[in-house]
Amino acid sequence: MxxxxxxxxxxxxxxxxxxxxxxxxxxxxxxxxxxxxxxxxxxxxxxxxxxxxxxxxxxxxxxxxxxxxxxxxxxxxxxxxxxxxxxxxxxxxxxxxxxxIRELLDEPELLETINTGYKKLCNVAYFDDEGIWTSGDTGIIRCFNIQGVPQKTINTKGNDWPRDLVGDKNGALLYSEWLSRTVNKVQNDQTEVIITLQGWHPLNLCVSTSGDLLVTMHSDDKSKAKVVRYSGSTVKQTIQFDDEGQSLYSGNSFFKYISENRNLDICVADWKAGAVVVVNQAGQLRFRYTGHPSPTKNMPFEPRGITTDSQSCILTVSGKNHCIHILDTDGQFLRYIDNCDLKDLWGLCVDSIDSLFVCEYYTGNVKKIKYLK
Known part of the structure; x- marks a missing residue:
């Protein structure tokens, strides 16, 4: 063991x-x-x-x-x-x-007179479905049907009077407010601001063939003016100078109505410059129209409203001479419209069949005129 x-x-x-x-x-x-x-x-x-x-x-x-x-x-x-x-x-x-091709009537015809109720009437814009929209020196925009019956009233967003108004391709109403520096859109009775400017004030408006919005505007110090193309609220193009670097438009706060022609030229009625300034789509100067000599039209040519028609004619108002100048697409004078008892003219537009609507500043009337055959 x-x-x-x-x-x-x-x-x-x-x-x-x-x-x-x-x-x-x-x-x-x-x-x-x-x-x-x-x-x-x-x-x-x-x-x-x-x-x-x-x-x-x-x-x-x-x-x-x-x-x-x-x-x-x-x-x-x-x-x-x-x-x-x-x-x-x-x-x-x-x-x-x-x-x-439609020819000019030998004598234009007065078709209708619509009293808008404005003491000082400035603008008219045609709408296919609703008739015409109008504005004056108040914050109220009024719609009338073609028979002259009031249809609708809109108050501007800032209670400023619209410097211009126009319809877009979607049936909305666009208008500019100088004081608030905005362009506003009205659709389905709702108003929204789509453009707010800094350092500039909006003046006049035009919707182009492509749906872009063209806006004339002046700088805060009133020394510069330009045209700006918008897609929605995005700047796509600015037109301000010619090929030599000179200003295309006079620097001031006066109206500069604008219209696009069928060939996509951009036409501006430069009131204080006494000229219609036309540039091509790229913003290059094509011509300046400074009036047509006439023994009966002796007041200075100071174009206010401007529009273009289906024939590519340019129509512009000479308020102090109580007439309308019709030019061809290259700025050549064609004729006057001076026979319809016209007084102190301002804004104008044409409808889808080239009927002409023109504002009389002091009477508050919109006159509907036929001038093509």
Whole structure:
């Protein structure tokens, strides 16, 4: 019994002596592996990680550049496509006009007189479904049907009197307020501000064939004037100077009524400059019309309202001479309308069949005139 116990103790002691070197060896391996991990593998991993992060960052930059390039290319494609469709549309208009040339009447005819109730009447705009919208020197805009029956009344947003009003392609009414520097839209009896200017005041309005809004405006100090084209509330084009860097329009706060012709020319009646200023779609000056000599029209030519018709004629008001000038598309004088007992004329427009509506400032009357055969 004792013999076996002694042998067992010897065996146990011997076993412990064998295990000690194994633990030391394991410790050494772990230590060596740890050093290799810290000194070689981890730095390599960190370097690989940084390189990967840099590649990802560069990829983000390249992606943003690619996205910008695609966006710019899309915009260029849209411009080219718009230009193609504009050209096709002009060609179709030209073909249509060749088959629908209408001559001027020997004597224009007064068809109707609509009393609007304004003491000072400035603006008239034709709407297909509703008739005509009118405004004067108050914050009230009135709608009349073609028979002259009042249909609707709108109060301007800031109670300022509208410098101009026009209908857009969606049937909304647009008007400008000088004091608040805004252009407003009225649709479904709701009014919203669509443009707010800084450093400028809006004057007169025109909706182009493409649906863009053209706005004449003057600077706060009244030393500069320009035409700005908007798509919604985004500026697409500014027209201010000719090819020699001279101002196209006189710098003051007086009305500058505007109309787009069928050939996409932009026509501005620059009241105080005594001229109708016509530029092409790109904003390049085509001509200035400064009146037509007449022994019976001896007051200065100061054009106020302006419009264009289906024949590409330009019609503009000479208020002090109580008449309307009709010009062809190149600015050549064709004739006067001066036989309908017209007095102190201001704004004017034509309807879809070229009936003319013109405002008499002091009488508050809108006169409907037939001038084409």
């Amino acid at each position: 004792t013999k076996y116990m002694i042998r067992d103790k010897q065996h146990t002691s011997s076993k412990k002596k064998v295990q000690c070197p194994n633990r030391e060896f394991t410790r050494e391996i772990i230590h060596r592996d740890t050093e290799e991990l810290e000194n070689k593998i981890l730095p390599n991993y960190e370097e690989i990680s940084k390189d990967l992060e840099n590649k990802i960052a560069n990829l983000d930059g390249q992606y943003k550049k690619l996205t910008t390039d695609i966006s710019n290319q899309r915009e260029e494609f849209h411009k080219e496509i718009d230009a193609i469709f504009d050209k096709v549309e002009l060609e179709m208009i030209g073909i249509k006009e060749q088959h629908s």
